[in-house]
Amino acid sequence: MHRLLPPSPGTLDAASPAPPDDTALDDRALAAHYAYPDGLTAPYVRVNFVTSADGAVSVEGRSGGLASAADRQVFGVLRRLADVVLAGAGTVRSENYGGARKPTMGRDTPPPIAVVTGSADLDPASRLFTETVVPPIILTLAAAPAQRRDALVAAGGDVVVLERLTPDLVLAELARRGLHRVLCEGGPMLFGSLIAADAVDELCLTVGPLLAGGTAGRIASGPPGTEPRALELVGALHEAGTLLLKYRRAAPIG
Numbered sequence: 001m002h003r004l005l006p007p008s009p010g011t012l013d014a015a016s017p018a019p020p021d022d023t024a025l026d027d028r029a030l031a032a033h034y035a036y037p038d039g040l041t042a043p044y045v046r047v048n049f050v051t052s053a054d055g056a057v058s059v060e061g062r063s064g065g066l067a068s069a070a071d072r073q074v075f076g077v078l079r080r081l082a083d084v085v086l087a088g089a090g091t092v093r094s095e096n097y098g099g100a101r102k103p104t105m106g107r108d109t110p111p112p113i114a115v116v117t118g119s120a121d122l123d124p125a126s127r128l129f130t131e132t133v134v135p136p137i138i139l140t141l142a143a144a145p146a147q148r149r150d151a152l153v154a155a156g157g158d159v160v161v162l163e164r165l166t167p168d169l170v171l172a173e174l175a176r177r178g179l180h181r182v183l184c185e186g187g188p189m190l191f192g193s194l195i196a197a198d199a200v201d202e203l204c205l206t207v208g209p210l211l212a213g214g215t216a217g218r219i220a221s222g223p224p225g226t227e228p229r230a231l232e233l234v235g236a237l238h239e240a241g242t243l244l245l246k247y248r249r250a251a252p253i254g
């Protein structure tokens with residue numbers, strides 16, 4: 001994997017064009033490229049998605065058909081930098097999520113998976129509960145059937161009933177636990193609600209060299225009338241036709 005942006009130190013001379021940076025990036029260099037801001041005292045929400053060149057979020061209902069070796073490598077590094085992996089229940093169900101395997105850098109344990117689900121309709125026998133080192137955090141509502149919630153507790157889930165599943169309350173619950181380095185892995189509905197609430201600090205977007213066609217949706221699906229949010233491109237890597245872009249919330253003007 002090679003870096004397009006930012007240019008390497010030594011190539012910043014405005015008088016001469018920057019030569020292409022041919023240094024292959026290992027996991028350590030990727031961890032530096034994707035480092036969260038230092039000294040966080042509140043949740044910093046990084047969202048990670050992979051898409052095809054024609055904007056599809058999935059192939060046959062799963063993201064696996066879009067991923068490449070480069071995307072999988074960055075996916076793993078992003079997990080190792082995070083305090084918590086946040087995902088919508090649709091993604092957890094369709095991708096059959098298990099727990100993260102490798103410890104967060106500097107810690108002994110992997111980040112927990114925090115699942116947003118209004119229905120608590122998760123299978124207690126699924127990998128989310130059976131293949132994990134740390135309990136998944138299940139963020140749900142009192143309206144979810146008590147029997148389902150109880151079954152998820154019995155399966156080892158850390159079930160939290162919130163008043164609403166709005167981004168402010170979800171992120172406040174993560175903050176209460178000291179989980180500030182948030183990695184949201186989708187899906188589109190959860191991302192759409194984070195955009196609507198202006199709660200996205202960063203988007204890591206892998207664009208694969210593929211036309212998916214078909215009926216797949218796009219990476220965000222939120223309420224109509226959502227105000228567009230400006231981003232700045234702060235990082236770009238490439239490998240074998242795959243682009244790995246890093247966008248940050250643009251600083252407010254003025």
Ligand SMILES: NC(=O)c1ccc[n+]([C@@H]2O[C@H](COP(=O)([O-])OP(=O)(O)OC[C@H]3O[C@@H](n4cnc5c(N)ncnc54)[C@H](OP(=O)(O)O)[C@@H]3O)[C@@H](O)[C@H]2O)c1
Pocket residue numbers: 048049050051056057058061062063066087088089090091092094095116117118119120121165166167185186187188189190191193221
């Ligand atoms: N390309 C990629 O990188 C990528 C990443 C992730 C997912 N995907 C794809 O996206 C598809 C899943 O899409 P999706 O829209 O169903 O994903 P999703 O956002 O993960 O799941 C939607 C479900 O999550 C819960 N939820 C999410 N946000 C909520 C909110 N603000 N308030 C209340 N509940 C909320 C609800 O669960 P309940 O129904 O339980 O109430 C809702 O039905 C799959 O095909 C998956 O492969 C692709």
